[in-house]
Amino acid sequence: MSHLARDLIDRLQNSQPPNKQLGQHFLINEGVLDSIIASAQLQKEDHILEIGPGPGVLTQRLMQSDATVSAVEIDAVICDHLRKEFPTLNLTHQDALMHDWPREINAIVANIPYQISSPLVEKMTHYEHIKRAVIMVQEEFAHRLNQTTYSDHCSLGMVARLDWKIELAQKVPPHFFSPQPKVQSRIVLLSRIPRPEHWRLIRELIQHTYAQRRKKIRNTLRKSGGRFLSLGPWKHEWNSLIQSFENKWMDARPEELGFEDWCDFATKIIQHYHRCIDI
Structure with missing residues (x-):
């Protein structure tokens, strides 16, 4: 049975309120969730990793696809909630930055905690079997990653372009989340490219x-x-x-x-x- 994003969030919040220290801002807009799934272009042979699934608003849609889905979540209470809502989900209770990701993973689809955006992109880059990603990040971070203007030039974006084609997709305002973050957000698409010489x-x-x-x-x-x-x-x-x-x-x-x-x-x-x- 499918549930609205708001319903999944409410059921989680019956157990505990969002932990702002962990960057828990849950996406509640159904249209944006559909847009993320459409951008992911999921195939039956895909093995998707979701990082920080939270109440499962994106997890639900991922599991309705033909792809294999794994998830990593650092919050123990959320893990209990996810196991109740999605008994067949391959879920690991661990810090995604410390956890060794399955070698079968070929794509990441996630609304990631914004405070781990930089190290997460760095880690993802070194897993060469990951060929694409659709991630929600802070708007400012998205422009630094994409090197949108001269003022966005930074080590992060320059290094990322050695391995990824980077595209900015939909902009997402704060009121599409619960609780609302203080920043604008952006869906970013990354596609693995051949590394240049040297x-x-x-x-x-x-x-x-x-x-x-x-x-x-x-x-x-x-x-x-x-x-x-x-x-x-x-x-x-x-x-x-x-x-x-x-x-x-x-x-x-x-x-x-x-x-x-x-x-x-x-x-x-x-x-x-x-x-x-x-x-």
Whole structure:
């Protein structure tokens, strides 16, 4: 039997009120829930992971599909509620950031707790068998992930683009949740893409320079120690390589580079190394 989102939330709240420390803001708009499921394009061969299912408003729709569904929930009371509502759900009571996800998972569909958005995307990226995701996140986070404008340039979004095609879908206002969050929300679609050449070097260049984003890239890389020694053919020659490397981006700050610039920058470093050893 199907239940309205509001009914599932009310039954959970008979046991306990939402825990704001865990970021529990439950989606109550039926149209948005339908939109998430439509965006997920679920197939019979899919094994979906839902993170933070809460009262089960999205879980219910996922289980009505032909896909296999697993869920991870940190709240013990919510786990009891879910086991009553969905006895056949493959549910794990655990912190999603600490839990090893099943290797069979190929997609994530979730209204995730906003405070774990960054580490969750990072973890998801390293599970290469996960090919797509439909997640609800804070609006500001969505734009940083998508690099919507120059002011959104950040390590998070740049690194994510090494592995994902990122699309912003429906914007979701606070009154579509219970209790209402203080921020706007956004559905984000992620689709796995092939990694570019020199993926590890590009990733480290972005993360290392953004860690000191007010410094010029030249100054940061010249004090990078052994961080880059294993990311190319140069072994112990990285410091001397960077000392002799000239490129227009060396005197820029990291937020001045777009994604393609980072890819080109890494390629130019590799090419400079090969020119040096040929001399």
